[in-house]
Amino acid sequence: MTSLSIARSLRTTPEGLLWEPSERWVRGRKGDVTVVDSHHPVLVWEPGVPVPLYAFPRAEVRTDLLRPAKNPPAGAHTGSTLFYDLAVDGALLENAAWTFPSADLADLIAFEWVQRTGRGLDHWYEEEEEIFVHPRDPYKRVDALPSSRHVVVEIGGRVVADTRSPVLLFETGLPTRYYVPREDVRLDLFRRTDHQTRCPYKGIAGYWSWDSEHGEADVPPDVVWSYPEPLPAVAAIRGLLAFYNEAVDITVDGERLERPVTHFTASLS
Incomplete structure (x- = not known):
């Protein structure tokens, strides 16, 4: 503002x-x-x-x-x-x-x-x-941009996503979220949960948690989400998967990103 x-x-x-x-x-x-x-x-x-x-x-x-x-x-x-x-x-x-x-x-x-x-x-x-949730703020932008950046997501040193065709979602006041095509995510390492959230800018999201059958990992539940039917303004993220930057390790074009501290951090710890 x-x-x-x-x-x-x-x-x-x-x-x-x-x-x-x-x-x-x-x-x-x-x-x-x-x-x-x-x-x-x-x-x-x-x-x-x-x-x-x-x-x-x-x-x-x-x-x-x-x-x-x-x-x-x-x-x-x-x-x-x-x-x-x-x-x-x-x-x-x-x-x-x-x-x-x-x-x-x-x-x-x-x-x-x-x-x-x-x-x-x-x-x-x-x-x-x-x-959903609250009116959309006219002073806030949410842009979903297809990209060719190389994005790698790791949990406990294990690569769980690796893509060169992400969609980057830029939302005022939040870190960039990296949405990854489903075929580039090791979704077999996760299990679908009943958790849902609603966003006034993006729609209704479903979630996945780490499946402990594949080994223990220091990661909070519902760390992965997707919008199967996003709102029209962010249609580019339809069906793609994103991870909480606050809880996983993300490398973009060879540069490891610092984990941000946001209002989600407390609930993820």
């Missing part, structure tokens, strides 16, 4: 919130019930939170489904004190929505996302495309 882009479009509140209007058509559902249908969403960044969320004008929210929260959380969402429970399909979902304690945003309502916090609305759409 550059100072120029902030000056040009982002606005700030005394509480430290950053926000800007979005021109995307956004809908949020709980099951089959559309709770939000907005042509005037607002992107909001909370202090210390690296990803944005959406807030919506009341007129574009099913406020008839909202009830004043019975047990509002203390200190959540930049000190907001006005929370709502959501009554839908005979169930009451506590603290599913809230307003911000800022005059600039007071007439907007924000919602929790199930895939991010475990509660709230479970399906979200920008235009006709389903999105």
Whole structure:
């Protein structure tokens, strides 16, 4: 995020919130019930939170489904004190929505996302495309570029992938990820797991763990992943396999890369 882009479009509140209007058509559902249908969403960044969320004008929210929260959380969402429970399909979902304690945003309502916090609305759409976990940040780039670099991946000194036709995925704020064609990975050394993750930029990923039948290795579970049906913007990684740089040894064109430290590192140790 550059100072120029902030000056040009982002606005700030005394509480430290950053926000800007979005021109995307956004809908949020709980099951089959559309709770939000907005042509005037607002992107909001909370202090210390690296990803944005959406807030919506009341007129574009099913406020008839909202009830004043019975047990509002203390200190959540930049000190907001006005929370709502959501009554839908005979169930009451506590603290599913809230307003911000800022005059600039007071007439907007924000919602929790199930895939991010475990509660709230479970399906979200920008235009006709389903999105996951959180809104996509307009100041973040994700580029998937086919390459001819020579990429070698090792675990415990054993080569598990060797390719000269990777796809390099450059994502703002993260190390480069090296996606390897399946035929260039020793997938027989791994076993498929039930683990899945969702990414607002890439889609739904499936995972593999090291198979201990092939010898013990100091490697965390779910160290390999793939997007079988990635979102259109990163279609080049379809079906390819990537490894956590934080947990394996990767050599690119003869140069051994240092293992990066990211917000994934703690969960991989």
